[in-house]
Amino acid sequence: MTTDRILPVAAMSLAILVLWYAGALWLNGPQAVEALNRLGDGWGTADFVRQAFAMKRPILPTPDQVAVELFQSLTGTPVTHIRNLLYHTGVTAGSALTGFAMGVVLGVVLAVGIVQVRTLEASLLPWVIASQTVPILAIAPMIVVILGNMGFTGLLPKAIISMYLCFFPITIGMVKGLRSADPLALDLMRTYSAGTGQTFRLLRLPSSLPFLFASLKVAVAASVVGAIVGELPTGGQAGLGARLLSGSYYGQTVQIWSALVMAALLGVALVAAVGVAERALVRSGPGGGR
C-alpha cells in the first residue's frame, strides 16, 4: 500500500518543485533583466538564471531562498526574540489552541444539549447549521476591535475567532456521533434499566468518539486559520498573521512565504497531534471512523 504511494507522491512533489523554479524564472524574469541591464550589457543565460533565483525582493522566491530564510529566522535569534519566527509561531499556536479548547467545550456542550433536549434540537440546530454558511471570518476584525474596547487585547480576541470557527464542525460531528449508537445496543441498555446518564457515559459517548475526532481534525485546522486571520487587524505585532501582513506591506515576499510554510507546518502538526490522540483513545480499530 505505502510503497504504491511513495512513487506518485514523490513524482508530484518533484513536479511541483520544477514548476516552482520555472515559475520563479518566469515571474522574476523581467526584474532580473532590468537589474542585469543596469549592471551592463554582457550577461548570458547563466547570469540571468542566477539573478532570477537570487532576487532580494522576488515576485516568487525559490524554495531554497525560503528554506534559507526559514533557517535564519528560526536560528538567528533566541526563541523568545520578536525576530524569531518560532516566537511568532508560538503566539499563533497559543491563540489557536486556546480557541480550539474553547470551541471544543462549546461544541460538545451544544451537541449534548441538542441531543438531550428536543426543544433545542428543533430551535437551535437550524441556526447552528446556518452559522456555517456565514463567512464568519468577516467579523474577525470587529471582534478584535470590540474586545479591544472592552480592555481585552492579545490572545483572547484571536482565541474567540478560532473558537467561532471550531465549534461548528464539533457540534455537527458530535450530534451525529451521539446519535450513532446502535439501536440494538440502546435497547440492551434499556433492558439493564440504565439511566440516561449511564447510557450516555457507557454507550453514547464511546460510540461518538470516532465522529468527534474526525471533527476535531477539521476544527484544529480551522483554529489555525482563525488565529492567523485574527492577527491581521492588530496591525502586525506578533504572530504568523502579523508576519504575513507586515510582509505584504513592505514587499518582503520571502518573509511571507516562510510565514506561510510555518503556518502550513503548524496546521499539519496540530492535525497530526489530534490523530495521535485519536489512536491513543479510540481502540475500535480500523474502520471505526466515519
Add this chain to the structure above:
Amino acid sequence: MIGVASRQPRPAMAPGPLVALLAPLLPLGGVAGHSVGFVDSPVAVAGLVLLVGTLLLRRLAVGALSEAVILSVGVAAGYGATLRLLADGLAPDAGLWLLLLGATLLLGRVLRLLAEVSGPARHACPALFGLAILLLWEILTRGLQVPAILLPPPSAIAAAFATNAADLWDDFRQTVLISVLRGYLLGCGAGFAVAILADRVPFLARGLLPLGNLASAIPVVGVAPIMVMWFGFDWQSKAAVIVVMTFFPMLINTLAGLASAERIQLDLMRSYAAGYWRSLLLLRLPCALPFLFNGLKINSTLALIGAIVAEFFGTPVVGMGFRISTQVARMNLDVVWASITVAALTGSLLYGALALAERRVTAWHPSFRKR
C-alpha cells in the same frame, strides 16, 4: 413518529411565566428622572393582561399547535409592550424586566410545543427562536444602554443598512458578483476537470490525493497577500485566492464521488461493453452527484471567506472586506454590522440555492427520497 407525538398528551405547563404577575408590585422604570409605577402605564398593564390572558385561554386549545399559537400571542404582547415602552424613552426597572422574563419563559413553552408538532409548522420553531433572539438583542441593547461601539441594536443596523444601501450594493457587486462568482467557477471547474483527468490517470490520482488531504490541514487563506501582490488589487487577486482555496475540496470530493459507484453497477456497464465516457456519463457522474454538491456547498462558504480576507490585504476602494476593515477603523460599527448582514445573507442564499438544486437533481438519493 412525529405524527404520533402530536397526539400524545402535551407536556405539563411549568409555572415559570407566572413570575410576570409579580411585575405590578415593582417599579416599572423611570421617564426623565420620574419613577413610573407599573399600573400607571396602560401599555404595561395591557401587555401583562394579554400575557396572563393567553395563559388562561390555553385550556381552549385542542392540540399542541393551537396552544402554541395562543401562547405566542402572549409572548408577542410581552415583547411588544416592552419595546413600546423603551421607544417612549422609559429607563427600565425591575417591573419591566419581570414582564420580559415572563414573556421569555412563555416563549420557551411555545418552542417546546412546536418542537413536538409535525408538518410545516415545525419550521416555525427555528424562525421564532431567531426572531426572539433579534428582539431580545434590541431590547437588551436599548434597555441596558449598551454602547453602540460594543453592540448596536438591530434597528440601528437596519437604519445603517438603509442609509448605506448604495455602498453596500457596490460592495456586493464587487465582492460577490465579480470576485466570488468568477473565482468559484474557475476553482470548482479546475478541481472537477483535474479530478476527471486524475480518474483517467491513476498515477496522478495517487499523487494528488495525499496532497489534497494535506491542503485541508493548511491555512490556505494565507496565500492572500501573495495573490494580491501578483494579481493586483482588483478582482483577479480575489479570484486567485478563491481558486487556490476551492480547488482541492472539489478535487477530493469529485474523486471520492467517481469512486462511489458500486462494483456490481460497474460490472453491468462492462457487460454492456460500454466505454469509459459512456459509463462516466451514465453511471459514475450520477453516482458522484451527492459528492459534487458537497464540494460545491463547502466551497461556496470558502469562496466568500477567501474574497473577504483577500480584500483585507488590499482592494480598490469598494468591496465587503474593504468596507468592514475601514469602517471598523472608524468605529462605525453599525455599518460593519450591516455589511456582515449582507455577507451572512449572501452565504446563506448561496448555500440554500445549492441545497435546493441538490434536492432537485438528486431526489433519488436515500437522504432525500420518500416513498
Add this chain to the structure above:
Amino acid sequence: MPAAPSPSLPPALTAVPPPAPFAEPGAEPGRTIVDVRNLTLTYQAADHPVYALSDVSLSIAQGDFISLIGPSGCGKTTLMRVIADLEQPTGGTVLVNGMTPEQARLKRAYGYVFQAPALYPWRTVERNVTLPLEIMGIPRGERQTRAREQLERVGLAGFERKFPWQLSGGMQQRVSIARALAFNPDLLLMDEPFGALDEITRDHLNLQLTQLWRRTRKTCVFVTHSIAEAVFLSTRIVVMSPRPGRILDVIDCARDLPPERTLDIRESPEFQRIAHRVREGLMEGHSYDD
C-alpha cells in the same frame, strides 16, 4: 474501446432463432452456445495460491437451462464471470457463440443478472430497462416499446414511471431481469438473482422464470445455493466443489422432469430423487476437507 455503438444492429437483435414450439430442450442437442475447456483460474492470496477454478470443462447447448450449484468458494460465480469476461482465466479456453468472451461481450451476446438488482436509483423503472438499449444506440421510440414489452413479460406493466426504491425487492429483481432481456441476448447469465429474497417471493419468481424460459427458450446459466431452486428450474445441474473449484457431477433433469413445471412437482418422487443426488454430490465435496 468500443465506445461508439456499431451502426448496424448486433446480430443478436436482428436474427433471433425462433424457438421450436414444443421441443424437448434436453432431447434436442442444439448448437453449442458456451464451450468451456480445461478452465483454470488461480490467484495469489496473502501467502498461498488460491485455486478458484481447476480444470473445469462444460458445454452448454442452445436452449439449455444450466444451474451451477455448490458451497461458497466453489467457483460457480467465478465460472460465470469468466464466461461474461468480467474475470480473466489463467488457463484453458472459453468460447461463447464461437467467440472469445471478450468478443462476445463487445457484441452484447449475453444479459447478466446480478445478485442485487443494481438498478440506477436516479432512473425510472422504464429508463432502467432502456439503459442497455441506449448504450447500444437504439432509437428512442423502439427503446420504449421494447422496455414496455419486457416489463409486461415480467409482470410489471404499469410500473414504468416508478423509481426503483418505490418497488419491493422482488419487483426490483424482476426489473433487472427485464433489463437483461431487453436487448434480446442469446444467453442469460444469472448470479443468485433471488438469493436475497424471502422464500415465498422466491417461489413465485422461480415459477415466473421457468415460464419465461419456456416461452423464450433463451439459454440460461443460473448460479444458486438452493437445491430446490436448481432442480426446479434446470435442464441440467452442475454440482461444484471448493478447494480447488471444480465440477463434481452433472445431473440431467430434463429426462425425468417435464419441461412445463409447476410448484407441486417439487413433491414428486423424480424431483426428490434428483434433489437427493445433488445433495449427495454436495456432501461428497464437503467431506473432501472438512
